[in-house]
Amino acid sequence: MDAKDILGLHKNSFPSSLEKKSRPPKESHRKPDGISREVYALTGGMPPLMPSIHSSQLKKKPPPPEKVTWQWLPFTNSARKDDLHLYHWVRVVNGVLPTGDYSFAKYNKSVDIIKYTDEEYEKYLTDPMWTKEETNELFDLCERFDLRFVVIADRFPSSRTVEELKDRYYSVLRAILLARAASSGDVATHPVIKDPYNVSQEMERKRALSMVLSQTRQQEKRDEEVLIEAKRIAELRMASKVTEQSQLVVASNADAEVTEGAVPGETITPSNVQLTPFTDNASTLASLRMLRVYLRTYALDQMVQASNSSAGVRTIKRVEQTLQDLGVNLKPRVPTKAVCAEHLELRKEILTWLNLQKQVQYKEAEGSSFRDGSYSEPPGTPKDRTFTLDSINFGVSSERVVKKDQKRKAHGTPPTAAHKRPRKQKASDF
Amino acid sequence: MPNTSSSKKHCQDQPQLSGPIPKSHMAKSEENKKNSGKKLKDVEISVPIVYGNIAFWLGKKASEYQSHKWTIYVRGASNEDLGVIIKRVVFQLHSSFNNPMRVVDAPPFELSEAGWGEFEIAITLYFHSDVCDKPLNLYHHLKLYPEDENSSMSTKKPVVVELYDEIVFPDPSEAFLARVLNHPAVHLPRLPAGLTLPPPIPVEDASKRRKGDTKDNPLSQWFLNFSEADELLQLAAARQQVQAHISKLKRQISLIEGQHKQLKSSSDQ
Numbered sequence: 237m238d239a240k241d242i243l244g245l246h247k248n249s250f251p252s253s254l255e256k257k258s259r260p261p262k263e264s265h266r267k268p269d270g271i272s273r274e275v276y277a278l279t280g281g282m283p284p285l286m287p288s289i290h291s292s293q294l295k296k297k298p299p300p301p302e303k304v305t306w307q308w309l310p311f312t313n314s315a316r317k318d319d320l321h322l323y324h325w326v327r328v329v330n331g332v333l334p335t336g337d338y339s340f341a342k343y344n345k346s347v348d349i350i351k352y353t354d355e356e357y358e359k360y361l362t363d364p365m366w367t368k369e370e371t372n373e374l375f376d377l378c379e380r381f382d383l384r385f386v387v388i389a390d391r392f393p394s395s396r397t398v399e400e401l402k403d404r405y406y407s408v409l410r411a412i413l414l415a416r417a418a419s420s421g422d423v424a425t426h427p428v429i430k431d432p433y434n435v436s437q438e439m440e441r442k443r444a445l446s447m448v449l450s451q452t453r454q455q456e457k458r459d460e461e462v463l464i465e466a467k468r469i470a471e472l473r474m475a476s477k478v479t480e481q482s483q484l485v486v487a488s489n490a491d492a493e494v495t496e497g498a499v500p501g502e503t504i505t506p507s508n509v510q511l512t513p514f515t516d517n518a519s520t521l522a523s524l525r526m527l528r529v530y531l532r533t534y535a536l537d538q539m540v541q542a543s544n545s546s547a548g549v550r551t552i553k554r555v556e557q558t559l560q561d562l563g564v565n566l567k568p569r570v571p572t573k574a575v576c577a578e579h580l581e582l583r584k585e586i587l588t589w590l591n592l593q594k595q596v597q598y599k600e601a602e603g604s605s606f607r608d609g610s611y612s613e614p615p616g617t618p619k620d621r622t623f624t625l626d627s628i629n630f631g632v633s634s635e636r637v638v639k640k641d642q643k644r645k646a647h648g649t650p651p652t653a654a655h656k657r658p659r660k661q662k663a664s665d666f
Numbered sequence: 667m668p669n670t671s672s673s674k675k676h677c678q679d680q681p682q683l684s685g686p687i688p689k690s691h692m693a694k695s696e697e698n699k700k701n702s703g704k705k706l707k708d709v710e711i712s713v714p715i716v717y718g719n720i721a722f723w724l725g726k727k728a729s730e731y732q733s734h735k736w737t738i739y740v741r742g743a744s745n746e747d748l749g750v751i752i753k754r755v756v757f758q759l760h761s762s763f764n765n766p767m768r769v770v771d772a773p774p775f776e777l778s779e780a781g782w783g784e785f786e787i788a789i790t791l792y793f794h795s796d797v798c799d800k801p802l803n804l805y806h807h808l809k810l811y812p813e814d815e816n817s818s819m820s821t822k823k824p825v826v827v828e829l830y831d832e833i834v835f836p837d838p839s840e841a842f843l844a845r846v847l848n849h850p851a852v853h854l855p856r857l858p859a860g861l862t863l864p865p866p867i868p869v870e871d872a873s874k875r876r877k878g879d880t881k882d883n884p885l886s887q888w889f890l891n892f893s894e895a896d897e898l899l900q901l902a903a904a905r906q907q908v909q910a911h912i913s914k915l916k917r918q919i920s921l922i923e924g925q926h927k928q929l930k931s932s933s934d935q
Contacts, residue, residue, distance in 0.1 A: 524836065525837065528799070528835070528836075528837070529798045529800060529802050529834065529835055530833075530836075531804070531832065531833060532712065532833075533831050562904040563904070564904050568901075569897060570893065571830065571831060573712060574894065578898060578905070579901060581905065582904055582908065585905060585908045585912065586908055589911050589912050592912060595919055596915055596918055596919055599922040599923065600922060602926065603925060603929070606926065606930070
């Protein structure tokens with residue numbers, strides 16, 4: 237104990253484990269065998285990053301490879317209906333021929349098109365718009381061209397649109413399936429039954445697509461603007477709905493309205509910048525409500541974060557500095573409900589105050605540019621100015637503030653950090 | 667805010683102040699308005715607690731591994747019995763302790779140990795089933811050594827670190843409400859008129875319960891006082907100052923704008 241005192245170590249926290257750090261094995265002193273000492277030294281005395289081939293491996297013989305020959309042999313294709321024999325080169329390994337069908341035969345896939353009988357046609361498939369010949373022709377083409385309706389439409393003798401052909405095909409298919417099924421339940425899951433082809437919808441969809449495709453650039457821009465506007469309005473509506481839920485019922489009491497205005501009301505005033513902190517506050521309250529239990533300090537933290545979300549890091553620091561200057565604890569010592577509420581209000585008011593300060597500076601800059609009549613020296617962004625105004629002037633007169641600004645302006649805008657391009661690394665750096 | 671009276675060490679009378687603290691007044695009228703139409707939804711129960719540790723240096727009796735005797739605890743802010751809300755508290759100590767997970771099943775929720783190191787203790791509060799089924803976590807850094815390095819450690823005067831906080835139940839069940847309706851440890855807002863609650867069901871056998879409040883606790887002489895009045899005054903004063911600055915700046919802005927207008931009109935001519 238005394239020894240610790242003397243050494244000033246008593247502030248140590250919980251004991252760190254007294255493990256002995258095992259020293260990394262000193263590999264670099266052992267020269268790997270297989271290469272000579274001097275050669276090894278050339279590499280810097282460190283083992284190489286990639287595992288190298290062991291010297292003993294170099295003495296071994298590689299495994300004897302397979303014997304590959306190529307032969308000119310005949311073959312047949314099971315995908316063909318005729319009995320055509322062609323010849324090609326075949327890779328023979330160790331005297332063994334490859335087995336199996338022609339390797340491309342498996343790609344010969346086709347769609348199964350149903351075949352209806354004449355009776356079925358008479359019973360289920362007659363249609364005023366379609367003759368039997370046309371329907372037969374359609375199905376034949378479907379078979380030949382694997383339901384590629386664009387091709388089928390092109391080949392179809394009388395001119396019918398793709399949609400008409402599709403419609404006829406799918407309605408025939410549906411009728412046949414329903415007729416052939418033992419019960420309607422069996423085929424209910426078949427896609428043709430479940431999602432029937434809708435001609436009018438398809439035509440509409442294609443028309444809309446072509447319209448979109450052929451839109452001019454101007455039209456596109458206008459559409460985008462309208463959409464953004466609509467989104468903004470929708471969000472505003474959402475925000476006001478959220479406040480209705482999480483805020484109180486507004487009584488007819490004028491007093492309440494005025495004081496209530498202090499919290500949510502002031503942010504409803506049209507100013508897009510204010511919109512985000514407003515929704516943050518409301519949504520924080522809502523999310524706190526969702527918790528079954530929470531600590532008051534946690535709730536205060538969340539609300540402070542919500543109100544800070546709209547401000548930059550610098551502004552937040554200034555708010556905290558102001559709080560300290562006013563003699564207020566950054567985190568209340570006795571965080572009761574009332575104290576927390578007051579604390580939040582104070583923070584909001586400080587933010588307002590800081591914003592007003594910025595506004596004043598901006599206005600004054602405008603004013604001085606009016607007076608000077610010259611626009612050669614731009615007033616500088618408000619950010620620069622707030623950066624130079626460090627201490628908060630309690631009770632300072634407006635003239636002094638103006639003078640200060642003019643003085644600072646004369647010195648020019650404060651230099652921003654020069655961005656140095658990272659120096660390219662040269663070999664001499666090592 | 668609270669409708670319960672009884673012994674409280676800190677004063678809760680501030681809601682009557684008007685003027686610079688419109689918000690707290692509004693808070694009251696808030697609840698009044700809430701009460702009209704809605705049911706239990708807008709009743710929020712808050713339990714003020716104080717948690718922390720007291721550490722005594724053992725002086726001559728100190729050994730290398732046990733230089734201090736300390737107690738970590740969670741108590742009601744006015745030393746009332748928290749057992750009505752909290753079922754048990756689990757203190758998670760540093761892993762170098764035997765059985766680092768210490769469970770305290772009954773109030774007073776405190777744990778005493780001896781050691782030499784400062785570390786973070788995780789305190790988990792488990793509530794009765796009708797209060798809340800989710801536990802709540804607190805963290806406290808155990809402090810044994812005085813802040814001021816030069817001050818000598820004495821066996822008589824302990825190092826005390828206490829933190830005030832409030833447990834908030836935003837949406838309490840009726841059963842819970844009925845049970846704690848007049849309990850001094852719990853702060854309730856004014857309840858809606860005509861609210862009928864079921865008769866309270868005692869959670870545990872009252873005869874078995876030992877005294878859970880910490881008013882006569884041997885350590886109570888070291889407990890700190892937490893008065894929100896000071897803090898409120900501080901905040902009110904600060905707000906007044908800021909509001910004064912704001913109105914001054916607003917006047918300034920309108921003044922400048924007026925000047926601009928004049929300049930503009932004069933230059934236009």
